[in-house]
Amino acid sequence: MTDKIIDWMYPNPLYLHPEEPLKRALHILLENNLTEIAVVENQKWKGIIKLQDVVQKDNDEKVSSFIRSCDRVASADLLIDKLQDIPTYIVNDEGELIGEITGKEWLHYHTTITKELKQKEEMLHLYEMVFDTAYEGLTVVDDKGIIRLFNEAYSRYVKVPTEEAIGKDAALIIENTRLPVVLKTGVPERSQAHRLQGQNLVVHRIPIWKDNKVVAAAGILVYEGVSEIYQVIDQMEELDKTKHSKFTKDPNKKNSLTRFEDLLGDSPCFTKTKKIARKASQSKAPVLITGESGVGKDIVAQAIHNESPITRGRFISVNCAAIPEALLESELFGYSSGAFTGAEKGGKPGKIELAHKGTLFLDEIGDMPLTMQAKILRVIQEKSVERVGSNHQSNIDFRLITATNKDIKQMVHEGTFREDLYYRLYVIPIHIPSLRERAEDIPIIVSHKIAELNNEYGDRKTIDQLVVQWMYTQPWKGNIRELINFLERLYVLSESQHMTLDNLPDDIDDKQRLSSYNFLANKKVAESLSEEEERDRIKETLEHVKGNKTKAAKLLGISRATLYNKLSRYTLE
C-alpha cells in the first residue's frame, strides 16, 4: 500500500443530482449526520451543498439552486499527507467524482502508519541489538568514507570507542583500511587477511550499490584470530568427507570440477535458476537448459552432473553444432572395426557409450540434424546403442542434459525439430537469464575474475568503480563469457595498477567496443572481417599476451583448436 490517496479513499461517496428536491437532500444529510454532500451530474463533479444553506428552505426547491463551489478537491495520485482539510473530494482528469477522504479514512490512514512506524522502530531496535552484540566487528561508511555505524566488537578491535569513531573518516580510525578502495571500485573483497593492532584478522569489505552507484561500504571482521579459520576449514573438510561417504562417491573424482557454489551470482533470477538446477541434480530426469550464448549453460550442466549422487560415470559433452553432420553419427554412436575405410582397428566407442552411468551433455541440440534426432530418440526410448557398422546392441544407462540458445518450441512448429524428441528432452526445463537481466551479479563476477587474474599474474591490480558502473550499462550480448574475456583483455592491456575508464581502448565507440573484444566469437563480426583484418587482430592479440596461445584464444573468444587452425592458415606460427 502506498501513501497515495487512491489507496485510502472511500470509492463510493454519497452524492446528489442537481435536479433532485431539497427534501431528499435534507433527508440524506440528516440521516448520515453530514454537514455537506457532493453534487454530481452525468458523473461529473458539480460542487457541494451545505446543510446550513438548505435547512430552512422550501423542501420542493431543487438542489441546483444551492450548489456551492468547493476547493477541497484532489487527484487520486496525490499523497494523502498533503491534504489540508477534510472531507476532500477525489476527482479524476475527466472531472468525475471517484472517491472521498472523510474523517474516517483519515483516521484509518493515521492509525495504520502509526502502527507501521512502531513496528519499524521495533525492528530497528532489534537490528541495533544484533549489530551491537555481534561477535563480528561491523562497520558501515558512507560514500565519502565517513563512519556511520561502528559496533562494539569493531571498537574492541581498533581500540577506539564507538562514539569517537562515528562521524570520522574511516582512514583515520581503522589502520590500513581498504574501505575507501572498495568505495572507489565497487567490487567486494571477501575473506581478505588484514592486520589490525598487531593481530591478523579476516575481513570482508562489501560495497553497497544503489541505483547503479556505490552509496556506502560495509566492513566485517569475521574471526577473532586467524587460527580459528583453520579450525573452521578442518570442520568443513570433515563435513565434506561425510557427504561423500553418504553418496558413496569417489571423493577425488569430481573435486576440482564445477559445483553450484562456483556459479557466481546471487541475483534473485539467477538464484532461482540455481535452485531448480540443484533440485534437478538429485534426480535422473532429462534436463533442457536454455539461454543465450555465454550465460553458463555448459557449467550449469557440469554442476548438475558433479553434484549428482546418482551419476557416477563421466560427463561427456558433445557440441552438436561444431561437428559436421557427416561425422556426428560416428562421434555419437562410435563404429565397429571395418565400418568404413580408415576406421580404427577394434572400432571406437561413441560418446553415448562413454557416458554410460554418467551424463551425456548434448550442447546446441537445436542444431542437430533431423536424421540424427530420430536416432537419438531411439537411444532414449530403447536405452541401447548400436555402433555404426555393427548390429550388436549394448545397453546403456545415462543422464541426458541438453542445451540450446534456440527457440526449440518454435522449431517444433516449423517442423525443424521433432516434437516427440522435444517432449523427451523437456522434462526439467532450466532457463538461465542473460547478464542484462541480472546486472547486479556483475560486481561479484568482476571481483572473482580480478582475484583470479591477480593470482595468475602475481599482481595486485584493482578496478575503478566507474568501469564497473559502465559495465552495468553494456548490453553484454555474449553474456558472462564476453564479460570475463573483456576483463582479461582490460587486465592485460592496462599498464596502471588501478584499471580505469582510460584503459578502455578509445579507437572504437562504446557500442562496437564489446563485440570487438571477442570479435571472433561473434559470428557476425567475424564474418564481416577480411582475412587480412582477422590475421592482424590475431597477431596483435598474440603480441599482447606475449605469445601465450591459451590466453590469446581466451581473449579472442575462440577455442585453442580454432586458434591453431587460424595460425596455420595465416602462417603465424
Ligand SMILES: Nc1ncnc2c1ncn2[C@@H]1O[C@H](COP(=O)(O)OP(=O)(O)OP(=O)(O)O)[C@@H](O)[C@H]1O
Ligand atoms: N555463473 C557463473 N559464474 C562463473 N563463471 C561463469 C558463470 N556463468 C558462466 N561462466 C563462465 O562463462 C563462460 C561461458 O560459460 P558457458 O560456456 O557455460 O556458457 P554457454 O551458455 O554454454 O555458452 P554457449 O551457448 O556459447 O555454449 C565460461 O568461461 C564459464 O566458466
